Amino acid sequence: MRPLSHEPVVAAIDQGTTSTRCMLFDPQGQTVALAQVEHRQIHPAPGWVEHDAAEVWRNVTLVVPMALRQGGVEVGDIVALGIANQRETSVVWDPVSGKVLAPAITWQDTRTADIVTTLVQAGHDEQIEAISGLVPRTYFAGPRLRWQLDHVTGLRDRAQAGELLFGTMESWLIWNLTGGPDGGVHVTDVTNASRTMLMDIETRQWSPRLLELLDVPASVLPRIASNAERYGTCTTLLPGVPVTAAIGDQQAALVGQTCFEVGQAKCTYGSGAFLLSNTGPTRIVSSRGLISTVAYQLGDDAPSYALEGSIAVAGSLVQWLRDSLGLIDTAPQIETLAATVPENGGCYIVPAFSGLYAPHWRDDARGIIVGLTSYITKGHLARAVLEATAWQTVEVVEALRGDTGMDLDRFVVDGGMTSNQLLMQYIADVLDQRVERPLVSESVCLGAAYLAGLTVGYWDSLAAVRDNWHRAGSWRPRMDPARRAIERAGWEEAVRRALADCS
Amino acid sequence: MAKNIQSVERAAAVLRVVGAAGRPVELAEIAQALDLPRTTTHGIVRTLREVGLLTQPNHSTAYALGRRLATLGRARLDPNDIRSLTTNYADALASHSRQAVFIGVPHVRGVAIIHHVFRPDDREQTMVIGAVVPFHATALGKATLAFAPSAAGGGLSLERFTGRTVRTRGRLDVELSRVRAQGFALDVGEHDPDLAGIAAPLRTVGGLGVGAVGIVGTVGTMVGTDSQPRPDLVGHVRDAATAMSRAIVAGR
Numbered sequence: 001m002r003p004l005s006h007e008p009v010v011a012a013i014d015q016g017t018t019s020t021r022c023m024l025f026d027p028q029g030q031t032v033a034l035a036q037v038e039h040r041q042i043h044p045a046p047g048w049v050e051h052d053a054a055e056v057w058r059n060v061t062l063v064v065p066m067a068l069r070q071g072g073v074e075v076g077d078i079v080a081l082g083i084a085n086q087r088e089t090s091v092v093w094d095p096v097s098g099k100v101l102a103p104a105i106t107w108q109d110t111r112t113a114d115i116v117t118t119l120v121q122a123g124h125d126e127q128i129e130a131i132s133g134l135v136p137r138t139y140f141a142g143p144r145l146r147w148q149l150d151h152v153t154g155l156r157d158r159a160q161a162g163e164l165l166f167g168t169m170e171s172w173l174i175w176n177l178t179g180g181p182d183g184g185v186h187v188t189d190v191t192n193a194s195r196t197m198l199m200d201i202e203t204r205q206w207s208p209r210l211l212e213l214l215d216v217p218a219s220v221l222p223r224i225a226s227n228a229e230r231y232g233t234c235t236t237l238l239p240g241v242p243v244t245a246a247i248g249d250q251q252a253a254l255v256g257q258t259c260f261e262v263g264q265a266k267c268t269y270g271s272g273a274f275l276l277s278n279t280g281p282t283r284i285v286s287s288r289g290l291i292s293t294v295a296y297q298l299g300d301d302a303p304s305y306a307l308e309g310s311i312a313v314a315g316s317l318v319q320w321l322r323d324s325l326g327l328i329d330t331a332p333q334i335e336t337l338a339a340t341v342p343e344n345g346g347c348y349i350v351p352a353f354s355g356l357y358a359p360h361w362r363d364d365a366r367g368i369i370v371g372l373t374s375y376i377t378k379g380h381l382a383r384a385v386l387e388a389t390a391w392q393t394v395e396v397v398e399a400l401r402g403d404t405g406m407d408l409d410r411f412v413v414d415g416g417m418t419s420n421q422l423l424m425q426y427i428a429d430v431l432d433q434r435v436e437r438p439l440v441s442e443s444v445c446l447g448a449a450y451l452a453g454l455t456v457g458y459w460d461s462l463a464a465v466r467d468n469w470h471r472a473g474s475w476r477p478r479m480d481p482a483r484r485a486i487e488r489a490g491w492e493e494a495v496r497r498a499l500a501d502c503s
Numbered sequence: 504m505a506k507n508i509q510s511v512e513r514a515a516a517v518l519r520v521v522g523a524a525g526r527p528v529e530l531a532e533i534a535q536a537l538d539l540p541r542t543t544t545h546g547i548v549r550t551l552r553e554v555g556l557l558t559q560p561n562h563s564t565a566y567a568l569g570r571r572l573a574t575l576g577r578a579r580l581d582p583n584d585i586r587s588l589t590t591n592y593a594d595a596l597a598s599h600s601r602q603a604v605f606i607g608v609p610h611v612r613g614v615a616i617i618h619h620v621f622r623p624d625d626r627e628q629t630m631v632i633g634a635v636v637p638f639h640a641t642a643l644g645k646a647t648l649a650f651a652p653s654a655a656g657g658g659l660s661l662e663r664f665t666g667r668t669v670r671t672r673g674r675l676d677v678e679l680s681r682v683r684a685q686g687f688a689l690d691v692g693e694h695d696p697d698l699a700g701i702a703a704p705l706r707t708v709g710g711l712g713v714g715a716v717g718i719v720g721t722v723g724t725m726v727g728t729d730s731q732p733r734p735d736l737v738g739h740v741r742d743a744a745t746a747m748s749r750a751i752v753a754g755r
Contacts, residue, residue: 030598034591040562329570332587419590419618420583421632439594439623470623472594473630 008079009071010458011238012449013060014442015085015169016249017106017271018319020059022067023445024078027458029468031440033071035063042103047110047354050103053091056169057176064237075238081177082245082452084252084444085169088195090144092155092220093172095165098180102152104169105144108272108312108354112143113363115214119143124213131210133194133201133283133292138355138363139310141168142197146214159217166220168192170246177243178232185232188222189246190303194294199224201283204294204303226297227251228451245451249444250274251295254306255451256443257412258466265400265408268443269417272357273314273389275396276306277404288399289359298454307403309358309396313351313367314389315417320353321385327378335422338386340379344487346371348494349384359399362499370494386423390430391491397431411435414443418473429479430487439472510547513539517547518556518568527565580713580751582608582617585705588754589747593620593716596743600718600736602725603628605643606705606747608714609651612660613637614644622720639675640668642700643717645688649679650704650712667693687741688715689732692722699725701732703744707751716744 009024009032021036037059042050068074088107093100105111116136119125128136136143145166149156158164167175170192175184193199193206198216200207204224211218225231227247234241247255250268254276257266265277276295283292283305290307297303318331328334348370350356355363369384401407411433417423418437428435440446453459520536521528534544548566551557558569589606597604597620607614613635621628638644639661661670669675682688690700702717718725718740727733 028598031591031595330581330584330587332583333581335583336581416587419587421586439598439620441590441594470598470621471625471628472597472620472623474621474628475630 006074006077008077008458009073010080010082010449010453011064011067011078011241012082012084012445012452013064013173014249014252014445014448015056015060015083015173016444017086017108017316020056020063021442021445022060022063023442023449024067024071024073025446025449025453029440029446029450029465031442032073033067034442034445035066035070037063044103045111049106049108051089051106053093053100053104053169053172056104057173060173060176061237075241078238078241079458080244080452080456081234081238081241082247082448082450083170083173083243084247084249084448085173085192087168087192087248087250088139088141088144089169090141090148090166091169091172092145092148092152092164092166093175094158094163095186096163096181098176098184101155101158101164102148105147107139107141108316109144110138110354110363112138112147115143115146116363119213128197128210128213131200131207132197133285134197135361136197137361139357140195140197142210142214142216145196145216145220149216159220162219164220165222167222168196170248171222174231174243174246177234177237179235182235186222187225187231187246189225189227189248190294190297191227191248191251192246193224195248201292201294204297226299226301228296228298228455230455242456243452244455245448247296247448247451250276250308251293251306252445252447252451253414253443254278254447255296256440256445256447257414257438258462258469259412260304260462260466263404263406263409266412266414266443267393269314269389269413269415269423271314271316271319273311273393273415273417275309275311275393275400277308277400277408279305279307279404281305284403286399286403288402289361290396290399290403291358296451298451307400309399311389311392311396312354312357314392315415316353317349317351317385317388318417320351321382327381332419334382334385335420337379337382338422341377341383344371344383344387344490345376345380346373346490347376347380347384348490349381349388350494350498351385351388352498356495356498358396360495360499365498368494368498370497371490386420387426387430387487387491389417389423390427391488393427394430394488408433413437414441416441421475424473424475425478428475428477430484432477432479432481432484434477435475436471437473439470441472513537513543514547514551517544517551518572521557521566522568527560527563527567529565533566580608580707582615584754585714585751586618588750589705589716590618592743592747592750593618596716596718596739597621597623600739602718602720602736604716604718605631606714606716607636607643607647609647610635614641614647614715617714637662637664637694640664640690640694641717642688642690642702642719643715645678645682645690646702646704646715646717647712649682649688650706650710651714664694665692665696667691667696669693687737688717691726691730697721699732701725701736701740703741705744705751706748713751716740716747
């Protein structure tokens with residue numbers, strides 16, 4: 001993007017569900033470079049979704065030099081590296097060889113249903129929720145580690161012998177960046193740890209009771225650190241550059257959108273969609289299926305919390321239309337296809353590929369398409385795909401309103417799907433609220449970069465980075481209320497069927 | 504009669520074998536079907552995969568017809584693909600130029616706006632995606648027309664918007680030659696008396712113009728006292744157009 005300038009920049013890696021990207025940012029939070037490589041989605045059985053953590057690490061070693069070349073930046077120009085990652089994906093590896101010991105089980109995978117059901121049936125759910133703040137579900141990482149220990153030959157023996165390390169993706173990357181078998185730092189951050197169902201949400205340390213309930217040895221777990229501190233220094237790839245931020249991708253986007261005040265919220269549209277609302281120093285327990293989670297913690301400061309509405313399937317439904325049905329050649333062409341018809345023709349899709357997340361939380365729900373008649377074309381299906389994301393957004397926004405008693409004064413979005421005009425307009429229409437997009441859509445990377453830069457003094461305060469936020473686009477509602485009510489009834493009926501079919 | 508090129512014939516035969524199978528086909532099967540050595544066959548399929556005419560679905564070892572084969576007959580770029588491929592560069596352009604950014608593609612009556620990034624000053628602005636602006640009176644239109652001469656189809660209406668609007672075909676042609684020579688187009692008060700635009704073409708394989716990217720701002724912020732466009736802004740627009748063109752070529 002620009003010639004060699006030797007201006008200092010901050011680097012961020014976003015290890016996401018479908019791709020790994022590296023971005024470089026200048027003091028104004030402007031993009032200096034962006035490089036991205038996709039990795040394989042492995043589906044060995046229905047409901048199972050795996051990644052190869054070795055492939056992911058290889059991709060990191062590809063995208064970082066690509067970004068440097070693109071930005072005309074040398075390693076010496078990088079003042080700090082921040083990492084954001086897909087959350088709840090479980091990686092196990094050998095500390096001596098550095099080899100991955102099992103496929104990484106991703107956050108969309110539902111194979112731990114039996115483990116979770118057993119915990120609930122034994123009556124442990126209340127205690128788990130009291131300690132971790134989480135209602136036991138297949139979504140969280142701890143039961144995945146338990147599954148790996150139970151099902152991968154030799155893993156439990158290795159754990160006993162101290163020959164096994166566990167981590168979510170940020171732990172795996174930081175360990176490799178800081179030396180791997182040769183002194184690699186085994187660390188996680190409080191946001192990622194808060195999604196394992198193994199952490200005490202009050203002390204922000206591993207809970208001995210939860211480790212006992214899940215039969216997970218403490219020795220395999222990383223140290224829990226804040227989101228902004230010096231974890232270690234890269235010995236490879238960016239030698240000498242300090243790693244000074246690690247944060248789950250959704251919390252990173254909250255920071256990237258500079259939602260630092262109580263009540264400020266953002267929704268990120270990627271493979272899934274995630275609404276996070278900052279609740280400040282107070283942890284709010286949801287009665288409507290939202291997850292109470294750590295938003296961020298800067299060094300020794302007190303943490304800020306967030307309420308999260310998690311939607312498992314958003315962009316991944318578009319990918320399904322592309323890869324599994326072959327109705328479109330590229331993901332953006334969903335908009336072209338949807339624009340061939342003026343409305344959905346009575347067709348609704350409930351994409352419960354990983355069960356339904358917030359606010360329903362039914363691991364056993366499976367996707368359905370309703371309203372099929374000979375009138376329905378692929379254009380109607382394309383509309384139903386986009387509308388599913390919009391209606392799921394409405395559901396989590398209403399749950400948030402119910403839990404906090406507050407209306408969102410702004411609805412701020414980011415992520416790849418925000419380039420879809422039809423979707424953004426439809427979200428504004430069904431929310432009956434203006435939708436706004438910031439100048440840097442890559443809020444996840446930006447958030448990780450902000451925290452990394454704050455740690456080393458590249459930015460001196462949250463207020464300084466807040467001034468970098470600018471509105472790049474907005475969509476105003478223009479749907480007739482009667483129409484909205486009819487569409488809403490259609491969606492709700494479809495959801496009722498998705499839930500009824502599985503019980 | 505000139506001799507046919509053997510490798511092209513063989514490549515066509517490979518495509519026919521894979522197409523006829525109706526399922527992914529292993530290298531060994533292709534070699535066997537064509538009675539060719541494995542190494543020869545491998546060279547052909549590897550090349551076909553690299554140019555996108557074959558693919559290995561789900562990272563298997565077997566080959567299927569690539570997506571690009573199906574889209575060969577549809578050369579037109581989808582505007583939604585263009586927006587998605589260029590959105591990060593459009594944001595960067597707005598951020599560096601501090602002006603509103605527009606991307607346009609040819610439309611029967613002018614240039615259709617397919618992407619709009621607000622001027623990053625947080626003042627109230629309205630999305631104009633879907634609007635059509637005239638070819639002859641905007642930088643975006645001139646940059647599009649200069650590099651895609653067939654874009655205007657049959658005729659151009661040279662409607663007068665301001666006293667500075669280009670109103671003769673002769674003057675427009677002179678202007679378009681200058682755009683081609685300079686690599687960017689300019690409009691100073693030709694569509695709206697208070698606004699100026701700078702735009703550069705988006706070009707795909709072979710230099711073919713597929714549209715343009717431009718910035719629009721007040722005449723005062725865009726043009727210097729010498730009535731020339733600010734060189735830094737021209738530089739930002741041209742850099743963005745180059746990066747976007749590269750992304751469009753790579754993403755096809």
